[in-house]
């Protein structure tokens with residue numbers, strides 16, 4: 420009896436914790452009103468939520484699945500344990516929490532530009548506060564089931580509360596909110612007032628469309644959330660929010676700066692959307708090792724030559740992290756002779772270079788392992804992610820090899836180079852602590868990276884292909900995967 424009483428009390432406390440830990444549930448876009456999450460520039464929460472909604476599969480019964488692997492660190496997801504302070508405690512068999520949105524994690528490179536753009540073009544801690552947390556469990560067949568979705572945020576830096584998430588700003592997300600966000604991509608704008616009971620300011624929507632129009636549904640999400648929020652604020656304050664979040668330097672956000680691959684493994688700069696105002700002043704594209712390199716340590720540069728869009732092939736070997744920045748060009752004169760240009764004020768930054776869609780590892784069929792293609796110093800490289808529970812992998816993969824092909828239509832023996840799987844070397848990297856369930860093995864090949872390169876995994880010497888990566892940079896995939904069509908199963 421006594422024991423039962425204690426147990427009962429224990430369960431009561433547990434469920435109280437579950438209730439108290441989260442501030443409430445968001446079931447509709449309307450509920451995003453009034454909460455802080457992602458509202459103001461440069462916060463990225465609404466982009467994270469939009470990305471998640473469009474990359475999660477929801478069946479008719481509201482069950483949610485992922486087509487990627489958060490335990491491997493895909494998209495920068497990282498393990499957040501079973502007993503975090505701001506969320507209900509989980510029994511290990513009911514899964515674990517994984518957190519998305521830390522833009523300093525390596526995996527976040529794979530998120531599309533629309534999620535990362537604000538982060539590269541703003542300063543200070545506000546641009547990295549928002550997080551989406553999933554409660555994830557693996558079913559028997561390498562599928563990831565999502566039981567709960569939460570949005571949360573770090574404390575403000577001046578609150579001195581460390582790196583925990585703020586429970587007072589942690590909300591459960593009902594699947595119906597995710598469905599509503601999915602539908603925004605195809606909804607008729609004239610239906611918005613009826614469905615969401617809001618009037619959208621068409622000028623603001625047009626501004627938002629100019630910036631976010633390439634991501635279906637994103638502009639509408641912002642328009643609805645902000646038009647719900649703005650009327651509550653009065654006068655100057657409302658205008659301040661508006662300038663911060665809606666206007667967001669309209670002109671510059673159209674600028675696109677990208678690094679691509681030449682057919683010789685070198686970085687190729689592509690730019691577009693440079694406004695005339697800037698072209699008239701003369702601007703240049705400048706290549707940097709990564710976002711942290713200071714403005715003096717450029718790797719290469721080129722004037723844009725008055726062209727709003729164009730490209731420039733550098734002689735810099737391709738590496739993850741490369742970044743293009745747009746700078747004003749300052750001409751140097753000496754006694755009326757022009758003798759070169761120097762770099763002036765920085766105007767805009769692209770995201771760090773990653774071939775995101777290629778860098779999400781592909782499953783090796785029938786085994787707890789996956790294969791990833793990436794680039795280092797202009798060469799094609801591969802990683803094997805092996806689940807730690809797959810202890811017999813060296814025996815199973817004894818005769819297995821990874822081939823590197825110049826294009827997807829090369830036959831099996833038409834590889835450029837290859838390597839035994841068991842000869843890959845174990846990779847030691849500090850951020851691999853974020854993927855505690857996997858060991859990572861790597862091979863740096865001598866094959867020059869170029870568009871179309873592909874890695875394949877062969878189980879046996881002469882047969883049994885069990886995995887192939889997407890060809891490097893070849894197919895233009897859309898920023899979001901079309902995974903949300905309803906009625907699919």
Ligand SMILES: *[C@@H]1O[C@H](CO)[C@@H](O)[C@H](O)[C@H]1NC(C)=O
Pocket residue numbers: 522523538539541542543710711
């Ligand atoms: C990029 O660099 C700027 C300036 O150094 C910094 O404020 C910002 O946080 C950096 N962003 C990333 C993604 O590292």
Ligand SMILES: *[C@@H]1O[C@H](CO)[C@@H](O)[C@H](O)[C@H]1NC(C)=O
Pocket residue numbers: 444446593594595
């Ligand atoms: C989610 O919302 C639906 C209605 O849209 C409701 O029936 C359901 O109980 C909610 N689920 C949770 C976990 O709150």
Ligand SMILES: *[C@@H]1O[C@H](CO)[C@@H](O)[C@H](O)[C@H]1NC(C)=O
Pocket residue numbers: 680681682683687732
């Ligand atoms: C730049 O590289 C691309 C891709 O390899 C190639 O198609 C193009 O011809 C190159 N341009 C120049 C000017 O070399």
Ligand SMILES: *[C@@H]1O[C@H](CO)[C@@H](O)[C@H](O)[C@H]1NC(C)=O
Pocket residue numbers: 826827828829871
């Ligand atoms: C194979 O790929 C190359 C380049 O990727 C292309 O030029 C060629 O036409 C393709 N051949 C076939 C049969 O598809």
Ligand SMILES: *[C@@H]1O[C@H](CO)[C@@H](O)[C@H](O)[C@H]1NC(C)=O
Pocket residue numbers: 523524525848849850851
């Ligand atoms: C990110 O990856 C690079 C290269 O793969 C590695 O050198 C670096 O340590 C990683 N970042 C962190 C935070 O571990």
